[in-house]
Amino acid sequence: MPILEVHKFGGSSVATPESILKIRRILVERYRRFPSPDGCPMAVVVSAMGKTTDGLINLIELARSKQDYSAAFDKLCRVQMVVVEELVPQENRDKVRQVVNGFFTELRTLLQGISTIEEASDRTRARIMSFGERMSAYIISEVMKVEIPGADFLDARPLVRTEGSYLSGIVDFNETDRNIQNHFASNPNKFYIVTGFISTLLGSSGVSETTLLGRGGSDYSASIFGAALRAKLIVIWTDVDGVMTADPRMLGDKVVRVPNLSFEEAMELSFFGAKVIYAPTMGPAIKYQIPLHIKSTFLPEGSGTIVGKGPFKDGNVIRGITSISNISLLLLEGSGMVGATGIAARLFGALTRHKINVILITQASSEHSICVAVEAGPAVTAQKAVQEEFENDIRRGLIDGVTLTTGCAIIAIVGDGMVETPGVMGRVTSALGKQMVNIMCVAQGSSERNISIVVRSEDEKRTLNVIHDVFFGPKGRTLHIFLMGLGHVGCSLLRRLADTAARLQKQLGLVVELNGLADHRKMLFDLKRGIAFDAAAARLESEGETAEPLQFSQKLAATDFGHSVLVDCTAMEDAAQAYKAALSHNITVLTCNPRSAECSFAAHQELVQLSASVAAPSYHCRFLVSPVLPVIQTIKDVLNSGNKVLRITAVFTDPVCNVFRRVSAAKPLSSAAAEVASSLPKTVAGAVFDTRETACRMLVLARVCGKQCEPSSVTAETFDVQLGSPKLDQAVEQRRKGAEQKGKVLRLVGQYDAVSERLTVGLQELEPSHPCASSLECTAVVILTDRSELPIVMQAPGEGPEDVAAALLADLCGIAGAV
Numbered sequence: 001m002p003i004l005e006v007h008k009f010g011g012s013s014v015a016t017p018e019s020i021l022k023i024r025r026i027l028v029e030r031y032r033r034f035p036s037p038d039g040c041p042m043a044v045v046v047s048a049m050g051k052t053t054d055g056l057i058n059l060i061e062l063a064r065s066k067q068d069y070s071a072a073f074d075k076l077c078r079v080q081m082v083v084v085e086e087l088v089p090q091e092n093r094d095k096v097r098q099v100v101n102g103f104f105t106e107l108r109t110l111l112q113g114i115s116t117i118e119e120a121s122d123r124t125r126a127r128i129m130s131f132g133e134r135m136s137a138y139i140i141s142e143v144m145k146v147e148i149p150g151a152d153f154l155d156a157r158p159l160v161r162t163e164g165s166y167l168s169g170i171v172d173f174n175e176t177d178r179n180i181q182n183h184f185a186s187n188p189n190k191f192y193i194v195t196g197f198i199s200t201l202l203g204s205s206g207v208s209e210t211t212l213l214g215r216g217g218s219d220y221s222a223s224i225f226g227a228a229l230r231a232k233l234i235v236i237w238t239d240v241d242g243v244m245t246a247d248p249r250m251l252g253d254k255v256v257r258v259p260n261l262s263f264e265e266a267m268e269l270s271f272f273g274a275k276v277i278y279a280p281t282m283g284p285a286i287k288y289q290i291p292l293h294i295k296s297t298f299l300p301e302g303s304g305t306i307v308g309k310g311p312f313k314d315g316n317v318i319r320g321i322t323s324i325s326n327i328s329l330l331l332l333e334g335s336g337m338v339g340a341t342g343i344a345a346r347l348f349g350a351l352t353r354h355k356i357n358v359i360l361i362t363q364a365s366s367e368h369s370i371c372v373a374v375e376a377g378p379a380v381t382a383q384k385a386v387q388e389e390f391e392n393d394i395r396r397g398l399i400d401g402v403t404l405t406t407g408c409a410i411i412a413i414v415g416d417g418m419v420e421t422p423g424v425m426g427r428v429t430s431a432l433g434k435q436m437v438n439i440m441c442v443a444q445g446s447s448e449r450n451i452s453i454v455v456r457s458e459d460e461k462r463t464l465n466v467i468h469d470v471f472f473g474p475k476g477r478t479l480h481i482f483l484m485g486l487g488h489v490g491c492s493l494l495r496r497l498a499d500t501a502a503r504l505q506k507q508l509g510l511v512v513e514l515n516g517l518a519d520h521r522k523m524l525f526d527l528k529r530g531i532a533f534d535a536a537a538a539r540l541e542s543e544g545e546t547a548e549p550l551q552f553s554q555k556l557a558a559t560d561f562g563h564s565v566l567v568d569c570t571a572m573e574d575a576a577q578a579y580k581a582a583l584s585h586n587i588t589v590l591t592c593n594p595r596s597a598e599c600s601f602a603a604h605q606e607l608v609q610l611s612a613s614v615a616a617p618s619y620h621c622r623f624l625v626s627p628v629l630p631v632i633q634t635i636k637d638v639l640n641s642g643n644k645v646l647r648i649t650a651v652f653t654d655p656v657c658n659v660f661r662r663v664s665a666a667k668p669l670s671s672a673a674a675e676v677a678s679s680l681p682k683t684v685a686g687a688v689f690d691t692r693e694t695a696c697r698m699l700v701l702a703r704v705c706g707k708q709c710e711p712s713s714v715t716a717e718t719f720d721v722q723l724g725s726p727k728l729d730q731a732v733e734q735r736r737k738g739a740e741q742k743g744k745v746l747r748l749v750g751q752y753d754a755v756s757e758r759l760t761v762g763l764q765e766l767e768p769s770h771p772c773a774s775s776l777e778c779t780a781v782v783i784l785t786d787r788s789e790l791p792i793v794m795q796a797p798g799e800g801p802e803d804v805a806a807a808l809l810a811d812l813c814g815i816a817g818a819v
Contacts, residue, residue: 003184003229004034008045008196008222012239013297014136015050017086020143023237026300028147031191039188040150043225045196046140047218048132049079053197056129059107063114073111077104080135087143096142103135122166126198127210130157133195133218141193154192156221157210159183160199168214169199171224173284180228196221216278223292227284234285234292236277241296242305243269243277245472246321250464252528256472258319259303262310262416265319266292268450272322272412277307311416317424318415318471323460324359328379329405329441332386333369336398344370350389356382360410360452362443371441373454379404408440409460412452413467419448428453431470435562436586437463461560462586469562477509479816480561482516482587484549484578485569486537489592492805493569498533500809510816515561517544518552520570527559553578557585565815567808568593576603583610583618588815592623592804597696597703598711604703620811624700626652626779627807628796635704635783643787645705648752650781651772653799654693655680656719660748660763661775663736668729689719691748695761698750702759705752709759717748717762732763739765745773771795 007030009023027044034041047053055076062069080100088096110128114120120128137153144151159179162169184192196218200208213220219236226234240248243266244255261269263286270279277294285292285307295304337343344363347370351358360373374382383404393399418424425444428451432439441454455463469478481497483490497512504510513530517523522544524531531539549572556566566582568575568591575596579589580603589607597604611619625631638645651657655676662672673689695714702709719728732746739746744765749772752759766773771780771793779799783792 002039002041003043003226003231004041005030005233005235006043006045006222006226006229006231007235007237008218009047009237009297010218010239011047011050011052013237014046014048014140017083019297020083020087020140022297022300023140024144024147026237026297027144031148040191043184043192043194043229043231044140045156045194045218045222045225046133046137047196049083049136052076052079052132052136053129053215055079056132057125059111060114060120060125060128063111064118064120066115066118069111069115073108080139083139083143088139089146092142092145096139099138100135103131103138107131123209126166126212129212130195130198130210133197137193137195144191144193148191150189150191152187152190152192154183154190154194155198156195156225157198157200158208160213160221160224162199162201162211162213164201166201166209166211169201169211171199171213173224173227176224177228180225184229194221194225214278214280217280219278219281220284223281223284223290226290227288230288231290234290236281236292236294237297238294239296239298241299241302242294243307243320245319246464246468247323250323250461251468254465254468254473257303258305259314260310260312261305261307261319262312263307264449265310265414265416266307268412268414269320269322272324272410272414272450272452282307311419313417316415316471317417317421318413319417320414321464321467321471322412322414323464324410324412325457325460326376327359327373327408327410327454328376328382329371329373329403329408329454330379330382330386331369331371331403331405332390332399333403334393334397334399334401335368336393336396337369338367340367340398343367346389347372347386350385351382354378354381354385356385360441360443360454362441373408373410373441376406379406405440407457408454409457409463410452410454411460411463411467412450413471414450416449418451425451427470428467431466431562432463435462435466437466462562465560466562473562477816478511478513478561478563479812480559480564481512481514481567481812482552482556482564483514483536483567483569484518484552484572485593486517486519486540487569487571488801489804489808490569491537492801493567493808494533494536496805496809501533504813508813508816510813512812512816515559515564516552516556518547518549520549520572521546523547523552523555525555527561549575550578550581553581556587557581559587563816564588565590565812567591567812568596569804569808571595573598575599576607579607579619580610583607586618588618588620590620590623590808590811590815592627592808594624594693594696594700596621597624597700598692601703601708601710620815621700622811623804623807625697626781626794626796627799627804629779629781629794631701631781631794632704634792634794635701638783638785638787638792639706643785644754645783645785646754647784648698648701648705648750648781649772649784650698650701650750650779651747652694652697652750652779653777654691654697656689656691657694657748658777659689660732660746661777663732663746665736665740669732670725670729691716691718691761694748694750698752698759698761701750702752705754707752707754707757707759713759715758715760715762735763744768745775747772 059069084096141151141153161172161175164170199211201211243258246255248255266277267282270277291308296302356378358372363370383402386402390399437459439453443452515527516525517536517540524540524544564587566589570593573595576599582589607619622632659673659676663669695716736746749764750761777798780795
């Protein structure tokens with residue numbers, strides 16, 4: 001019976017006795033699907049157990065540097081022997097122990113030799129690194145005999161022939177196919193457990209020497225055996241259920257499984273860093289059109305990913321996004337390159353002589369420059385090699401030089417669906433532009449199934465997030481909220497979000513997710529699943545870590561979501577640093593904290609400039625004046641139209657303003673203050689005479705008008721006495737009577753006079769008809785311009801926490817629309 005399936009199990013799948021029992025159950029179930037007296041329908045390729053290969057490399061380095069490697073050696077041996085002791089039947093255990101101890105003895109001898117000469121050649125390294133697969137395959141074959149008597153160990157080295165390097169050999173497929181076919185034809189009933197990763201070459205002395213197929217070569221081994229045996233299916237068992245749309249280690253739970261991939265798509269993804277598939281694996285499978293099934297050992301019932309002859313049509317333009325980190329760019333440019341022949345050949349020849357692999361190439365149509373991407377390790381060597389090649393041209397001024405840019409990453413977008421599909425690149429560049437991610441270099445193959453872009457390393461994760469959201473995110477937009485402050489406004493906002501989240505998603509296509517939360521004591525982040533709005537306060541209390549508000553914004557700045565908003569509902573005084581940390585990482589700031597305005601003018605300007613540097617306004621501070629009235633926008637409109645603001649007079653709903661609204665002949669100041677204080681939280685009830693918030697609001701208005709003013713520029717009347725002071729009652733009553741005798745009323749007013757450049761907050765006598773004279777708790781702003789004698793008047797009723805929360809939610813929807 002011909003081999004129908006070749007199965008390969010990676011290191012994580014054979015790492016422990018428990019995982020080996022899992023693969024035994026999987027293989028027995030698959031084996032029993034093909035009952036036949038004509039031979040075994042399956043072959044199995046295995047990797048070394050767990051981190052054994054890494055452990056062997058570590059032993060080589062310890063021995064080479066004459067360090068004590070006994071503890072590391074014993075640990076590696078224990079990993080193998082635990083499986084023997086737990087899973088090999090008692091009657092076979094002594095024999096298996098003897099064979100495995102033989103491996104240990106041979107390995108120890110080689111390590112002693114390395115330690116003696118303090119050198120490890122590639123030939124010796126390959127031999128030592130082969131022990132992982134040899135021990136793993138032998139032990140697992142003995143474990144399998146419990147269920148499948150025909151199970152046997154097969155060392156692939158005599159069968160798989162290579163040429164060239166010891167550590168990454170080039171397979172001689174003609175001889176290898178012949179060897180495998182002859183061996184299996186001679187042993188048709190064997191259920192072989194085959195060593196992956198290892199092979200041999202015929203040395204100069206005529207003796208076969210151990211070689212390797214490169215790290216990840218066990219997948220390659222499975223494909224080599226599958227192709228040689230003309231299998232119907234190659235199954236790669238790993239620790240994830242198939243190929244994902246992106247690396248879960250980078251994007252977490254937002255990645256989704258790709259059900260099907262064409263061979264070409266898989267090749268592109270594997271070359272550009274996708275860890276699930278080893279790139280050379282594709283070659284033998286493609287030659288004989290053998291599908292690959294990527295499945296999870298730990299979720300065998302999962303669907304996995306089928307890699308086969310495409311294209312597959314399922315509505316997705318792209319299949320996946322992957323990246324290569326730690327890349328450097330080499331730029332060769334100069335006017336002498338235009339029209340000159342052989343420039344590219346010389347460039348690549350210089351790199352080839354130093355065995356430097358080129359990952360990506362772009363050339364300007366003007367022929368003025370060529371840019372190549374190389375790995376970071378040999379980047380300096382590459383630069384020197386190219387400089388030497390073009391030394392005469394540089395000296396003659398024909399070439400400007402060779403520029404090396406380090407700290408880059410390549411992001412590859414792969415999919416057969418991009419072929420002849422317009423607008424894919426536009427969607428990518430538009431999304432990245434809005435997030436201020438600079439694209440340093442772009443390359444697209446003529447097949448159109450790969451677009452590769454180069455970005456700074458610090459932008460790698462953000463770029464992956466943004467592009468993934470564009471092509472695989474929820475239908476609509478996702479806004480990631482990070483909320484500071486759980487006072488009246490913060491709690492009101494959470495309630496509104498909980499009540500409206502479903503409607504926002506249904507009607508506006510907007511998904512609002514709370515990923516971070518902080519008060520003045522603690523902070524909590526949940527970047528993977530988000531924080532339920534109605535459970536936010538409770539989770540912060542029970543799970544939050546002790547932190548300062550600035551620590552919250554710094555941790556927020558390290559996140560890499562596509563569209564994030566920092567919402568400040570605190571009364572934090574030094575908020576500018578927190579805002580700067582967020583804005584510097586293209587995170588929008590939405591603040592209703594008036595005391596955030598108490599920063600220096602230089603700090604304020606820096607926030608404005610950071611906001612102006614992104615595609616959409618990212619510093620939303622209109623709430624510092626009024627959550628309802630468009631005061632700031634109105635002033636901007638006046639100035640943008642070429643007019644001037646001469647004076648602004650305003651009263652607000654700050655506690656101190658409301659106190660003076662209530663003062664009358666029958667109600668002295670102390671009584672009015674007590675009434676206002678009773679309606680405030682206990683934490684701020686004692687601050688009813690604090691004029692700082694009113695001063696902050698006026699500071700904002702003056703800065704919007706263009707005045708370069710500091711907090712000290714505001715002349716504010718103070719009422720720094722104990723609540724209920726008779727002296728203060730008497731003083732205010734005298735001023736109230738004085739105003740009353742003139743037919744006026746006494747109010748606490750903020751005023752900015754652009755002519756005198758005075759900025760004041762204090763008690764003023766106003767005509768009863770003046771918009772700011774109302775006894776109702778409201779915000780009133782009067783703006784006098786040079787355009788008309790009639791002022792611009794804006795008024796709004798009392799602005800409580802619910803009003804502010806409602807306005808915050810409206811702005812969040814507006815921000816989502818902008819992105």
